[in-house]
Amino acid sequence: MxxxxxxxxxxxxxxxxxxxxxxxxxxxxxxxxxxxxxxxxxxxxxxxxxxxxxxxxxxxxxxxxxxxxxxxxxxxxxxxxxxxxxxxxxxxxxxxxxxxxxxxxxxxxxxxxxxxxxxxxxxxxxxxxxxxxxxxxxxxxxxxxxxxxxxxFPLLSYAIRVGTHYNSAFSLKLILDFARHSNDSELESAVVSAANRYFLADRDYPAHYEPGGDEFISGALTEALLMASVIKGNDFADWFAHYLPELAKIDRLMTPAEVSDRSDPKIAHLDGLNLSRAWCMRHIALRLAQDTKTAEVLTRAAQRHIAASLPHVASGEYAGDHWLATFAMLALDTPDRI
Known part of the structure; x- marks a missing residue:
């Protein structure tokens, strides 16, 4: 990779x-x-x-x-x-x-x-x-x-968990990275507060319902990626174990989505889903390095997702060509920290 x-x-x-x-x-x-x-x-x-x-x-x-x-x-x-x-x-x-x-x-x-x-x-x-x-x-x-x-975000009473642009966790992750890079403690505190309010109590996430037919973000994995940046130390491993128990058995989450028509702008989202899942999986695995079994499950699943959609990043269909390279970069860029 x-x-x-x-x-x-x-x-x-x-x-x-x-x-x-x-x-x-x-x-x-x-x-x-x-x-x-x-x-x-x-x-x-x-x-x-x-x-x-x-x-x-x-x-x-x-x-x-x-x-x-x-x-x-x-x-x-x-x-x-x-x-x-x-x-x-x-x-x-x-x-x-x-x-x-x-x-x-x-x-x-x-x-x-x-x-x-x-x-x-x-x-x-x-x-x-x-x-x-x-x-x-x-x-x-x-x-x-x-x-x-x-x-x-203080006005948003409930997290938006859809696998498209309105997803709360995906954007909060990007904003948190910016806040920490900028040493913006006010912004960081606001993001951490929102993340904990929305997600800290989550258990047994229903990931077996993913994916939806036009999603490019995994609600389950994007939330876990955000919380891996919010929850400190070994507490994240405990949270994740309750959040997605028996991870390897959640076939629809661990199996790459099938893309039936790459000329359709909505269906083409599923290539982005595969790549963004791989991004999440690789980074979450870093935080779970001591849990070698779970980390290996995530790493292997990431490889499958990358293999399924990387060949189609430049398919010649503008529906995907205008954006998928960003998500390929996320999936393949060397994860150093989260």
Whole structure:
């Protein structure tokens, strides 16, 4: 499960094309008046490509991460040019003002919020000579999203456990990583509080009902991944043992999802499910290293999931090509900590 430079080159090629690819485009757009009838690029001059706003955000995340971790990439100049084109103060101001318009409080909540903060974290880690300038253009939007997180989760009485964009645990994991990287104790405390409130008492999670037909996130495993970052020490192993007892026997969770039609944008989500499951499994196994039996079950299942969907990341179908490389990177990137 080691990434090769050839694979990374393939991953990078997808957002390099798609981030300038305005159509087809699926916009979740609230019109406050006739003036809001605009093209995707007019509405979102930074994040207009890759079919939808959040996919554009994590497309940039993928480029920054790959460029940082693989300086030998042949496309370094192309990546720089793309960031230079999009990450300007004027463009980012339009993106920020979009969030502040009336009736848009739920725009990209919480999935796009999580990825936006993950992108900011990645830019801060990147030793590119322009990365700090690109990050500076994002600061007003990052500050706005951070405050939205602080305002929203105390109001969300119940976790959202679906395997799509509205899942609470997935975004909380991305936000927690950003908070800890930024030494933002207020944000970290808010995320940990929400995670414990939603998930700490969970037992016997009904994972045998997964997957749903259009899911790209495992509700069961994403929650466990988040709690592996929240629960300290050996207490996580105890929590996990009660949360998913007899893990190896949960066939529908341990078996890769079958994808019947990769041209269908919803059904194609299942390739993302396989890859995001593998991401969760590999990282959870790190926290359960002393429980060698469970760690081995998770690691082997991760290998099966990667084998099932990695060959289809660049299938030629835009339904998957515009976003799956990000999830392949999550699945294959070397897990060092959670």
């Amino acid at each position: 080691q990434l090769t430079l050839s694979q990374v080159e393939s991953f990078v090629g997808l957002p390099l094309r798609s981030l300038r690819h305005e159509y087809p485009n699926h916009i979740m757009h609230t019109l406050n008046g006739p003036q809001d009838v605009q093209s995707p690029r007019e509405l979102h001059p930074v994040f207009y490509g890759c079919y939808d706003w959040h996919s554009a955000v994590h497309g940039f995340w993928l480029l920054a991460r790959c460029s940082r971790l693989y300086p030998e990439l042949s496309t370094q100049d192309d990546i720089t040019q793309l960031f230079d084109e999009h990450f300007t103060d004027a463009n980012m101001q339009i993106e920020t003002e979009y969030f502040k318009a009336p009736n848009r409080g739920a725009f990209e909540r919480p999935y796009g919020w999580g990825w936006l903060l993950a992108l900011a974290q990645e830019l801060d880690l990147w030793h590119h000579p322009k990365a700090k300038a690109w990050l500076a253009t994002m600061k007003p939007l990052v500050d706005d999203i951070r405050q939205r997180v602080l305002n929203f």
